[in-house]
Amino acid sequence: MIEVLKQLPILGSGRIKIPRKAKVEERIAEVNYYATSVKIPPSGNVGKGRILEMQVIWVKEQSDSKDAIEWIFLTTLSGQTLEDVLKCVKFYTYRWIIERFHYILKQTLFIEAIQIDDFTRLNNVLQIYSVIAWHLLWLYRLGHLELTNLATDYFDEQSIEVLEVVTKKKIRTVDQFIKAIAQLAGFEQSRQQRNPGEKTLYLGMIRFFALYKGYIAAKTFYATG
Numbered sequence: 001m002i003e004v005l006k007q008l009p010i011l012g013s014g015r016i017k018i019p020r021k022a023k024v025e026e027r028i029a030e031v032n033y034y035a036t037s038v039k040i041p042p043s044g045n046v047g048k049g050r051i052l053e054m055q056v057i058w059v060k061e062q063s064d065s066k067d068a069i070e071w072i073f074l075t076t077l078s079g080q081t082l083e084d085v086l087k088c089v090k091f092y093t094y095r096w097i098i099e100r101f102h103y104i105l106k107q108t109l110f111i112e113a114i115q116i117d118d119f120t121r122l123n124n125v126l127q128i129y130s131v132i133a134w135h136l137l138w139l140y141r142l143g144h145l146e147l148t149n150l151a152t153d154y155f156d157e158q159s160i161e162v163l164e165v166v167t168k169k170k171i172r173t174v175d176q177f178i179k180a181i182a183q184l185a186g187f188e189q190s191r192q193q194r195n196p197g198e199k200t201l202y203l204g205m206i207r208f209f210a211l212y213k214g215y216i217a218a219k220t221f222y223a224t225g
Contacts, residue, residue: 001072005058008034012082016059016089018069019096020144029069033089034058035079055079057088097137100198104133108199136198136205139178143195147175162215163208181208 011033020026040052054074061068078084105111116122163180182196185203
């Protein structure tokens with residue numbers, strides 16, 4: 001396959017952001033794009049099925065480094081033009097986010113342990129869990145990307161007020177808000193763990209919502225809080 005791809009002309013060049021991984025910092029990769037069409041014969045008995053036409057997309061970094069990226073994937077999406085290829089590559093770069101979303105569903109919310117044999121009820125539960133997983137993923141990524149932004153740009157003032165009362169700390173940035181949530185679950189920042197994980201955020205949010213309801217109730221009915 002590689003020998004075939006090497007004969008293809010460069011469709012275009014571009015830059016791809018490679019996210020931080022373990023001890024390797026985030027970086028920008030200069031890459032070349034290649035693409036071609038292939039026909040996949042039907043499987044099984046000869047004469048059955050249909051020939052499937054797919055696009056082979058090859059993304060190769062312009063570097064001899066051992067960490068240089070090289071992606072080869074098949075897709076049924078259009079890949080004839082550079083614009084088509086860039087769209088497919090963009091979808092592919094979302095794979096880590098999709099994997100983390102399913103990780104939260106399985107390892108944090110334990111969705112596979114649900115025992116419901118009614119389709120309607122199961123469908124409702126899956127939708128609720130998906131919203132929770134999305135919110136946790138949003139918080140997790142926000143804590144990595146928008147650290148110095150104002151907390152008021154993303155969170156309501158009431159939530160910030162509750163956290164300030166509970167933690168006895170002034171909260172101005174997104175980083176301070178998310179760390180405060182995580183501290184409710186026992187998180188302590190260290191060199192090895194600069195940001196809280198999804199499970200910690202989940203436990204912190206559970207406690208936060210309980211405190212939030214109590215704070216609002218006290219303020220509403222007893223004029224305290």
